Each structure stands twice: as C-alpha cells, then as structure tokens.
Amino acid sequence: MRHRLLVPAAAAACMVLAIPASAAEPSPGAPGIGDSYYPSYGNGGYDVSHYDLRLKYQPDTDRLEGTATIVARATQNLSRFNLDFALDVESVLVGGKKAAFKATGDHELEITPAGRLDSGKPFTVVVRYHGTPSEVEVGGYTAWLRTPDGGVAANEPEGAWWWYPSNDHPRDKATFDVSVAVPDGTQAISNGTLQSTTSRLGWTRYNWRSDKPQATYLATLAVGKFDVTTDTTAGGLPVINAYSKDLGANDGAARASLERTGEVADWLAGLYGPYPFNALGGYVPNVPTGYALETQTRPFYSPRQFARGANVSVVVHELAHQWYGDSVSLKDWRDIWVNEGFARYSEWLWSEKEGEGTAQELADYTYALYPADDPFWTVRPGDPGAENQFHRAVYDRGALALQALRNEIGDEDFFTILQRWPTEYRYGNASVADFRRFAEKVSGKPLAELFDTWLYTPSKPAAAAARSVALGAPKAPAEPKSWRKIQATNTVHSHGRDAHRGEEHRGH
Numbered sequence: 001m002r003h004r005l006l007v008p009a010a011a012a013a014c015m016v017l018a019i020p021a022s023a024a025e026p027s028p029g030a031p032g033i034g035d036s037y038y039p040s041y042g043n044g045g046y047d048v049s050h051y052d053l054r055l056k057y058q059p060d061t062d063r064l065e066g067t068a069t070i071v072a073r074a075t076q077n078l079s080r081f082n083l084d085f086a087l088d089v090e091s092v093l094v095g096g097k098k099a100a101f102k103a104t105g106d107h108e109l110e111i112t113p114a115g116r117l118d119s120g121k122p123f124t125v126v127v128r129y130h131g132t133p134s135e136v137e138v139g140g141y142t143a144w145l146r147t148p149d150g151g152v153a154a155n156e157p158e159g160a161w162w163w164y165p166s167n168d169h170p171r172d173k174a175t176f177d178v179s180v181a182v183p184d185g186t187q188a189i190s191n192g193t194l195q196s197t198t199s200r201l202g203w204t205r206y207n208w209r210s211d212k213p214q215a216t217y218l219a220t221l222a223v224g225k226f227d228v229t230t231d232t233t234a235g236g237l238p239v240i241n242a243y244s245k246d247l248g249a250n251d252g253a254a255r256a257s258l259e260r261t262g263e264v265a266d267w268l269a270g271l272y273g274p275y276p277f278n279a280l281g282g283y284v285p286n287v288p289t290g291y292a293l294e295t296q297t298r299p300f301y302s303p304r305q306f307a308r309g310a311n312v313s314v315v316v317h318e319l320a321h322q323w324y325g326d327s328v329s330l331k332d333w334r335d336i337w338v339n340e341g342f343a344r345y346s347e348w349l350w351s352e353k354e355g356e357g358t359a360q361e362l363a364d365y366t367y368a369l370y371p372a373d374d375p376f377w378t379v380r381p382g383d384p385g386a387e388n389q390f391h392r393a394v395y396d397r398g399a400l401a402l403q404a405l406r407n408e409i410g411d412e413d414f415f416t417i418l419q420r421w422p423t424e425y426r427y428g429n430a431s432v433a434d435f436r437r438f439a440e441k442v443s444g445k446p447l448a449e450l451f452d453t454w455l456y457t458p459s460k461p462a463a464a465a466a467r468s469v470a471l472g473a474p475k476a477p478a479e480p481k482s483w484r485k486i487q488a489t490n491t492v493h494s495h496g497r498d499a500h501r502g503e504e505h506r507g508h
C-alpha cells in the first residue's frame with residue numbers, strides 16, 4: 001500500500017521540478033564565444049571551471065593519447081555544445097553517458113549529449129583522444145613544436161587545439177591538473193606546481209597543478225630531456241625552471257636570465273601587487289623558433305632569445321604578463337594592448353631601475369625613431385586588427401601611450417593605477433575601455449582624448465600631443481643602453497601562423 005501511494009507522489013514532485021527548467025526549449029550552444037577578431041574561437045552555452053588532462057606521450061613517434069575530463073556549468077538550456085579541438089576523438093561521455101560527436105569546421109568538436117543540459121546545472125565531459133600533433137594542420141599550420149627529443153605546446157592565440165579539447169578563449173578560464181606519462185629519463189613540464197611523480201614499467205608520470213583561473217592558451221606542455229632546477233622565493237613560492245639539455249652555446253645565457261626569475265618577480269610585486277599564482281619559473285626547450293610566451297606561472301622561452309647573451313628584459317616581459325595578461329586577461333583579442341602595452345612598459349621600467357635608460361628616454365627614442373610616414377603609425381594599438389595583433393606598434397606605441405598617461409596624470413596616480421588594476425580585475429577579464437575608465441576614476445581626469453590619440457589614431461601623434469613625451473628631449477635622442485635588449489624581445493610573440501608564413505617580426 002505504502003509503496004503504491006508513494007510512486008504517484010514522487011512522480012508528481014518530479015513533474016513540478018521539471019516545469020521551470022523546460023521554460024526555454026534547449027538549443028545548441030554557439031560555435032564561437034563572440035570574439036570580434038576570431039568569431040569561431042571559444043564556444044557559447046557553458047562555462048568551464050576545471051580541466052583534468054591525463055596524457056601519455058611518446059617522443060619517438062610524437063603520438064599523444066589522452067583523456068580530458070572537463071567540469072563545466074551550462075549557461076543556457078543546451079541540446080548540444082561545441083569544444084575546440086583538432087586531434088582524433090575516440091569517445092565522448094557527458095554525465096557518464098555516451099554522447100554523439102562529430103568534427104565540424106577545422107577545429108570544432110560538436111557534442112550531442114543523450115539528454116538536454118539544463119541552464120545553471122553542472123555537467124562533466126570526458127573526451128578520449130589521440131593524434132600526432134605535429135602532423136595536424138589547422139589553417140595551414142600546426143602550433144605544436146616538435147623537438148629532437150619531444151614536443152612543445154605554447155602559442156597564442158591558438159595553442160590548445162593540438163593537445164586538449166577546450167572552450168578556447170581567455171573569457172572562459174579554469175583551473176588545470178595536467179598529468180603526463182613519458183618514457184623514463186624524459187621530463188614533462190607544465191604549469192604550476194609539480195604535485196608528484198610516479199614511475200612504473202618504463203614510464204614516468206608527472207602530475208602538475210595550476211590552481212588559479214588560467215586561460216586555455218596559457219596552459220603549456222613540454223616533453224623532452226630537461227635539466228630542472230628548483231628553488232623557493234623569499235616569500236615561499238616554488239620556483240621551477242627547466243632547460244633543455246640540448247641548448248649548446250645558449251645554455252649559460254639562458255640560465256643567467258631565467259635564474260633571475262624570483263628577483264624579477266619580487267621587483268614586479270613591488271609595482272603591481274602580490275604575485276597572483278602558486279608557482280614561478282620558466283622553461284627553454286630546444287625549439288628552432290624565436291619567440292617567448294607568458295604561459296601561466298611558467299613562461300616559454302626560445303633558445304634564440306639568449307643567442308646574444310643573457311636577456312633579463314625578456315624575463316621581465318613574460319613575468320609582467322603574469323599580472324597583465326594572465327591574472328587580468330583580455331576580454332576580446334582586440335584588447336591585446338592590455339597585455340602587450342604593459343609588458344613592454346615593464347621592460348622600460350626595468351631599464352630605468354637598472355640605470356640603462358629611463359622610460360622617458362626610451363619613449364623619446366621610440367617616438368623619434370619612426371618618421372611620420374612610417375607604416376608603424378598606421379597600426380592602432382587599441383584595435384590593431386587580427387593581422388597586426390602582434391605588430392611592433394602594439395608594443396612600442398602601446399608603451400608610448402603609457403608614458404603619455406604617466407606624464408598627463410603624474411607619477412603618484414600612474415603607479416597607483418598600475419598597482420591597483422591587477423587587484424581590481426584579478427583572475428578576470430578587462431578591455432581597453434575598462435582601463436581608460438579605471439585610469440579616469442583614479443586620476444579624476446578625463447582621458448578619452450589621450451587614449452584616442454595614442455591608441456586609436458592611425459597616424460603619428462603631433463609633437464604638440466606628444467609634448468610631454470618630447471619635452472626637453474634633444475632633436476635626435478641618444479639610443480638608451482637597454483634599447484637593443486628590449487628590441488630583441490620583439491620576437492616575443494611572433495605568431496605561429498606568421499612564423500609559418502615566414503613573416504616573423506624581428507628586432508632590428
């Protein structure tokens with residue numbers, strides 16, 4: 001009797017609960033997150049909070065196999081949704097149940113779960129996959145860097161597709177556990193802290209954890225034969241650096257640069273507030289590229305950055321990004337200035353501190369270097385276009401804009417802004433307009449015209465507009481001592497696709 005009575009009651013309760021959720025019919029999540037430069041990057045309809053990547057990599061063959069477990073929450077009633085990915089998928093589970101999937105476009109994985117996903121509810125996706133990343137081309141190139149002893153994933157804005165499925169846009173950040181099995185004697189380097197290593201049957205597994213929100217392109221993986229150094233900062237943070245055993249003549253200069261990571265980070269913390277993450281370090285694999293990248297907690301550096309001796313300036317650049325770019329990420333790839341303008345300006349501040357030329361001297365020299373008819377001035381750092389996203393002007397004119405701001409509002413307000421901004425938007429996203437409003441709020445001055453002049457006008461600002469910049473400067477400013485080191489970091493973000501086309505930006 002009781003049993004028969006309870007059944008209808010339970011069924012009725014379910015129906016009542018089901019009504020609000022069914023108010024909106026489920027529909028497919030958008031195949032892009034809405035970026036103005038890269039409409040198909042990222043996806044709509046859900047938000048990822050954690051990636052668990054369990055991988056196995058064979059350096060001899062470049063075969064990568066893995067299981068990605070993605071913890072997410074639906075932001076609409078979903079009938080299906082996309083991940084961004086380029087390797088071969090074997091199976092997909094959503095909520096533990098088999099889901100249908102198909103590859104569409106050149107980097108979309110379209111997933112149809114067995115049942116609808118309700119808005120606001122958490123769900124888990126398990127993707128099993130494999131591939132040879134160096135052989136997988138999207139848009140004519142692979143971002144996966146093959147080395148004689150392994151492979152490396154570090155590129156911007158595309159990097160994730162070749163090693164894990166994701167919602168590939170900085171607007172959807174998540175924490176990461178990256179566990180990689182490699183043959184004994186080989187190392188696997190990733191972000192954050194090394195939680196443990198285990199060895200079994202000829203394979204060593206490295207378990208890395210990045211426990212603060214991290215954009216997908218800032219996750220990195222390097223497999224190869226590395227010499228790993230460990231240390232602790234004065235504040236107790238672990239510093240883990242890794243050097244390929246194959247750096248040859250660049251080995252000493254690489255170490256003389258990266259081993260100053262703790263010192264540089266402490267100096268930056270004095271300017272920008274407490275370091276935002278759980279670990280520090282960097283790695284130099286034996287890649288033939290020329291760029292560096294601010295992969296979270298553990299920047300990637302090409303050996304070529306150290307071909308002319310130690311370059312602490314590039315370390316300053318990548319570590320400055322930990323605050324400006326990583327903790328505070330851009331909202332849209334159009335907002336690249338909120339990353340690069342500040343990373344370059346940090347190099348100027350380091351030069352000033354080291355007595356190798358003040359930021360003002362570097363600004364004067366930069367301003368004078370490019371005549372008014374140089375195409376340099378046609379690139380608008382505040383909205384450079386996808387094709388010019390990593391153009392020299394985004395860096396140099398981007399830093400000029402900050403020097404102009406400093407001269408307009410004075411050192412006290414300027415350095416208050418630089419320190420408070422990373423706290424105001426910590427672990428979040430911000431746009432160029434957000435920065436202008438923040439600077440106006442702190443300084444109490446209207447700054448629309450200054451930002452328009454330096455970031456949005458496709459011509460050289462007149463000497464009058466640049467009055468503070470050029471004030472007191474000799475007609476032909478002398479080259480600051482730090483100039484060449486800083487220009488050598490111009491290969492910092494040469495884009496994978498540009499490198500493929502042979503258009504790598506180089507310092508002159």
Ligand SMILES: [Zn+2]
Nearest residue numbers: 340343492493
């Ligand atoms: Zn940069």
